[in-house]
Amino acid sequence: MPKNSKVVKRELDDEVIESVKDLLSNEDSADDAFKKSELLVDDQEHKDVDVEEGSDVEDERPAWNSKLQYILAQVGFSVGLGNVWRFPYLCQKNGGGAYLVPYLILLMIIGIPLFFLELSVGQRIRRGSIGVWNYISPMLGGIGFASCVVCFFVALYYNVIIGWSLFYFSQSFQHPLPWDQCPLVKNISHTFVEPECEKSSATTYYWYREALNISNSLSESGGLNWKMTLCLLAAWILVCLAMIKGIQSSGKIMYFSSLFPYVVLICFLVRVLLLNGSMDGIRHMFTPKLEIMLEPKVWREAATQVFFALGLGFGGVIAFSSYNKRDNNCHFDAVLVSFINFFTSVLATLVVFAVLGFKANIINEKCITQNSEKILNLLKIGNLSQDMIPHHINFSSITADDYNLVYDIIQKVKEEEFPALGLKSCQIEDELNKAVQGTGLAFIAFTEAMTHFPASPFWSVMFFLMLVNLGLGSMFGTIEGIITPIVDAFKVRKEILTVICCLVAFLIGLIFVQRSGNYFVTMFDDYSATLPLLIVVILENIAISQVYGIDKFMEDLKDMLGFSPNQYYYYMWKYVSPVVLLLLLVSSIVQMGLSPPGYNAWIEEKATEEFLSYPPWGMIVCISLMILAILPVPIVFIVRRCNLIDDSSGSLAAVSYKRGRIIKEPVNLEGDDASLIHGKIPSEQPSPNFGKNIYRKQTGSPTLDTAPNGRYGIGYLMADMPDMPESDL
Numbered sequence: 001m002p003k004n005s006k007v008v009k010r011e012l013d014d015e016v017i018e019s020v021k022d023l024l025s026n027e028d029s030a031d032d033a034f035k036k037s038e039l040l041v042d043d044q045e046h047k048d049v050d051v052e053e054g055s056d057v058e059d060e061r062p063a064w065n066s067k068l069q070y071i072l073a074q075v076g077f078s079v080g081l082g083n084v085w086r087f088p089y090l091c092q093k094n095g096g097g098a099y100l101v102p103y104l105i106l107l108m109i110i111g112i113p114l115f116f117l118e119l120s121v122g123q124r125i126r127r128g129s130i131g132v133w134n135y136i137s138p139m140l141g142g143i144g145f146a147s148c149v150v151c152f153f154v155a156l157y158y159n160v161i162i163g164w165s166l167f168y169f170s171q172s173f174q175h176p177l178p179w180d181q182c183p184l185v186k187n188i189s190h191t192f193v194e195p196e197c198e199k200s201s202a203t204t205y206y207w208y209r210e211a212l213n214i215s216n217s218l219s220e221s222g223g224l225n226w227k228m229t230l231c232l233l234a235a236w237i238l239v240c241l242a243m244i245k246g247i248q249s250s251g252k253i254m255y256f257s258s259l260f261p262y263v264v265l266i267c268f269l270v271r272v273l274l275l276n277g278s279m280d281g282i283r284h285m286f287t288p289k290l291e292i293m294l295e296p297k298v299w300r301e302a303a304t305q306v307f308f309a310l311g312l313g314f315g316g317v318i319a320f321s322s323y324n325k326r327d328n329n330c331h332f333d334a335v336l337v338s339f340i341n342f343f344t345s346v347l348a349t350l351v352v353f354a355v356l357g358f359k360a361n362i363i364n365e366k367c368i369t370q371n372s373e374k375i376l377n378l379l380k381i382g383n384l385s386q387d388m389i390p391h392h393i394n395f396s397s398i399t400a401d402d403y404n405l406v407y408d409i410i411q412k413v414k415e416e417e418f419p420a421l422g423l424k425s426c427q428i429e430d431e432l433n434k435a436v437q438g439t440g441l442a443f444i445a446f447t448e449a450m451t452h453f454p455a456s457p458f459w460s461v462m463f464f465l466m467l468v469n470l471g472l473g474s475m476f477g478t479i480e481g482i483i484t485p486i487v488d489a490f491k492v493r494k495e496i497l498t499v500i501c502c503l504v505a506f507l508i509g510l511i512f513v514q515r516s517g518n519y520f521v522t523m524f525d526d527y528s529a530t531l532p533l534l535i536v537v538i539l540e541n542i543a544i545s546q547v548y549g550i551d552k553f554m555e556d557l558k559d560m561l562g563f564s565p566n567q568y569y570y571y572m573w574k575y576v577s578p579v580v581l582l583l584l585l586v587s588s589i590v591q592m593g594l595s596p597p598g599y600n601a602w603i604e605e606k607a608t609e610e611f612l613s614y615p616p617w618g619m620i621v622c623i624s625l626m627i628l629a630i631l632p633v634p635i636v637f638i639v640r641r642c643n644l645i646d647d648s649s650g651s652l653a654a655v656s657y658k659r660g661r662i663i664k665e666p667v668n669l670e671g672d673d674a675s676l677i678h679g680k681i682p683s684e685q686p687s688p689n690f691g692k693n694i695y696r697k698q699t700g701s702p703t704l705d706t707a708p709n710g711r712y713g714i715g716y717l718m719a720d721m722p723d724m725p726e727s728d729l
Contacts (some may be wrong), residue, residue, distance in 0.1 A: 055135060060548050063128060063248050063323050069251045074337045076258035077477025079344045081161060082309060085441040087345040088352040090301055095292035096285055100346075102293060103300040105166075107338060110580050111306040113572040116334035116565075117544060118312065122321035123330050124560055129315035132322075133540070136488020137547045141537050142636030144485055146532060150629050151481040153528035154314070156505055157521045158478065159239065160512040161439075162471035163231035167211060168443065170231075172460035179206035180451045189676070199607035203448040208602045210442070217514040217601050218618055222515025229513045229713035233506060236474065240502040241525050243479050247323055250476045257469040257476075260320075262344070264466040266352050271352040271459070277364075277573045282350060284432045300587045303580065304530075309341055311421075312491060313540070314534040316477030319484035329567055331557075352441070353432075359449035360431035367426035368403045374423060374660050375406065383421070390415050400426070400701050439518075442467060478546030522599045525613070527622040531592070532629035534585045539633065541581060598623060601641075 064070040091099045126130045143579030171178050182197035182205060198207035208214050215222040230492055242250045272278045292298055321330060378384040388409050393402050407425060411418050438662045446463065454458045482501060487494050512520050544553050550573055558564045598613040614622065639645055 011326065017316065028659055030138070053150070061323065063325070064247060065251060066289070067328075069254060069705065070203070070320065071333065071337065072254040072258040072319065073251060073320050075340050076254050076473025077320065078309060078337055078341045078474075079261070079470065080311075080474035081442075082305070082469065083345045084348045084352065084467070085439075086469065087305060088349040092285060092307055092350050092353070094291040094295075094298040094301060096287050098288035098290050099298065099302065103306065104300050104342070106299070106303045106306045106580075107342060108342060109572065110303065110577050111310055111312075112338045112582075113569055113577055114312050114541065115317065115338055116495075116569065117309045117540065117573060118317040119321045119330040119334050120557060121544070122318035122559070123326065124325045125330060126322045126326075126555060128322060128483075128488045129481065130485035131316050131488045132318055133543060136543050138640050139637050140539060140543045140547065140632035140633070141640065143536055143543065144315070145632035146484055146536050146630055147313060148482050149632060150529055150532050150536065151314050151316070151478050152505070152509070153524060153625065153629060155475065155478045156509050157512055157524040157528075158471065159235045159475060159505070160228075160232055160509060160517070160521055162238075162468055163228055163513070164211065164439070164443065165467040166234055167227060167346070168447070168466035169461065169468060172457055172464060175457050177447075177451055177456055177460055179203045179447055180456075188519075196198050196604060196607045200450065201444075203444050206447075207439070207443045212518050213515050214518055216604050217612060218516050218519040218599065219615055220516055223516070224510065225513050225515055228517070229262045229510065232509055232513050234604075236502045236506040236509075238322075239475050239479060240498060241474060242472070243483065243502075244498050245700070246483070246494050247320075247480075251449070253474070257473045260469045260491050261466045261473075262347075264462050265344075265347050265464065267353060268351045268459070269347070271453070272351065272358055273454075275358045277357045277359075277361025278354040278429055279357065279659070280361060281353035281355070281432060283358065284429060285349060285353040296587070298592070300584065303584045304588070307534070307537070307584070308347065309697055310338060311474070311477060314478060314538040315481030319480040320477065322484065326560060327562065329561060331561060352446075353445060355449045356432060357428075358452070360428050361443065361508070362452055363431050364400065364426055364428045367424055368398060368400060371407075371423050372398050372403065374421075375410070378421065384410065384414070385421065387680055409607070411619060429714060483506065519599050519601065523622060524625065525619065528625040528629060530588060531626055534581065534588060535630050535633070537582045537583060540579065541573060541578050550574045630685075662700040 064073075119684070121132050125135050127135065129146070129147040130141070132143040146599070179202050182193045182202045184191050185194050191321075194205065194207060200208075212228070213225050239510040242253050305312075321333075324330070340722075375384065375389075376395055379386060379389070389406060390402075390409075392405060395481065398406075403426060407423060410421070410423065414421065447460070450456050450459050450463065473575055479498070483494060486492065486497060511517060514520075524599050544550065550570060553573075554565065554570060596611075596613060597619060598611055599610040601612045602608075
């Protein structure tokens with residue numbers, strides 16, 4: 001039949017009928033007449049027709065322009081700020097190079113299998129998280145809504161971090177960098193160094209006072225920080241503009257936002273390796289401490305990092321994969337993206353510790369110089385004898401080895417008096433052992449190191465532009481995890497929903513740009529995502545392996561991919577991954593219970609951080625975040641289990657899906673169901689009303705309690721029609 005024919009006649013062999021309320025699917029085997037119905041579509045101006053396998057007609061659902069664009073989108077979503085400032089910290093804290101062993105093991109056990117699972121269901125059903133889990137099991141439909149809530153919570157504070165990076169990026173176009181030296185304060189009589197800065201450091205002062213202008217506690221709001229408010233607005237405008245056309249707009253940006261961080265990391269690594277002390281940092285990083293591997297805490301933290309590094313449970317993975325072709329090899333994608341993520345973490349770790357090694361070397365040199373002067377003073381006043389100093393020692397140009405030799409001699413000779421002398425050992429390992437993560441690494445330690453770089457403004461611009469791109473890549477996936485499910489479920493315009501979502505998120509996000517906003521970021525980071533996401537992914541695994549059926553799912557994969565996945569995934573999904581996830585959930589709850597709920601507050605008078613407990617209202621907020629994130633799961637289960645919403649009326653509109661194609665049709669058809677359905681383009685049709693049953697039953701036919709999942713399960717119901725030619729399937 002010609003491509004541009006006004007009438008498209010085809011067998012409705014695998015039609016999936018879903019109500020907008022439930023997004024359920026149904027195969028009514030008694031309704032053969034309906035399966036043979038024809039569809040008239042006005043195709044003069046729009047090619048809005050369904051796609052059969054092998055058809056050259058375009059699918060209405062947006063699709064990636066290329067496989068590379070899709071891979072870059074998944075990489076951009078999974079590779080985020082945590083790869084740069086969380087993984088290196090965990091690696092250093094948990095045994096150096098030995099930490100990579102439990103990380104790789106857990107990547108194989110829970111990382112790749114669960115990532116593959118999410119890619120598969122998204123690609124097969126071609127819906128966002130709400131539609132996917134409604135389809136798998138209506139009782140567990142709340143999983144998709146919970147994912148959307150968690151995505152929204154995370155997006156609220158994650159974009160604040162992008163705002164911070166934008167602020168530092170804008171301040172990097174000056175020499176010297178504004179955080180290079182402590183500011184001077186002038187009064188009537190004299191000039192002196194800012195006391196808060198003198199007690200801490202230039203970069204610490206700039207972060208807490210100039211950038212955040214932070215208050216002393218969570219309870220002290222202090223009003224809005226106008227600089228950070230503008231940066232947050234700029235960050236949300238960037239996200240909105242990039243996402244307003246869906247993957248058509250964000251997909252093109254991925255070429256830059258996903259690849260640019262690798263260019264910066266490689267440039268940083270090459271540059272830092274030419275500086276003194278960088279190899280000390282790398283050597284310290286990968287010196288394995290094998291005994292630490294036996295501690296349960298190491299495995300728990302490795303599992304948590306694997307879990308969050310791949311973005312499991314957010315819905316972004318499902319949303320991105322839903323725009324793929326049905327026969328795309330998502331198994332290859334899962335393995336590829338997982339290992340790209342891992343090697344990115346290792347690359348970032350090399351860069352971070354090469355930089356920290358360089359910084360530690362500078363600090364160590366200052367320490368040796370200061371303590372050498374102390375030793376010279378002690379020699380002058382007679383507290384130390386010149387005889388104990390080796391003759392080859394020259395204090396004007398003393399090396400680290402010579403200083404350590406003198407230090408050891410003095411410590412042995414003046415064993416009782418040594419503490420009173422006030423000398424420091426000045427070991428570079430002591431500086432490297434100071435574990436730093438998160439904002440402390442990016443905005444304090446790293447910025448301090450870059451002040452010592454030649455051409456420091458250039459490297460600062462590159463570094464913070466890299467952070468902005470890493471953050472935006474993850475934000476695109478997070479927002480897609482919100483927008484796609486809602487668009488699929490409620491049939492709203494993506495452009496309008498994107499603008500509304502970004503505007504609402506910006507207004508709520510103003511709590512994070514108060515002077516106390518950093519404490520709210522910590523609160524949301526600790527409580528809004530960890531436990532809810534673990535519960536979401538556990539339910540996802542159970543929904544596939546137990547409710548839907550692992551054997552059925554493996555058959556679906558074979559039908560979709562053209563080959564049977566390794567039985568390894570069968571055992572991981574059915575037995576190993578659920579057990580490991582449950583253990584991780586229990587250990588996380590125990591850890592949260594043992595750790596006092598609180599935050600590190602910056603005390604201006606002391607110029608130090610101090611741990612403070614959350615006030616009672618703060619604890620209520622923390623608990624509310626966890627409850628609100630997971631609340632959709634029991635609500636949807638109860639509503640559908642008890643039939644609290646009446647779905648019996650069929651008088652309202654419905655939506656029928658066929659391989660991503662949306663067809664508006666009336667439910668109460670007069671006459672024979674096999675009559676022609678006159679289609680209209682979606683833009684001319686009113687949005688279907690939510691919550692009405694659209695299962696079509698032929699007059700006089702018995703009522704069948706058909707399962708929402710067809711023979712081939714996820715996404716594509718295939719009618720049992722033995723006389724149908726294979727090509728039509």
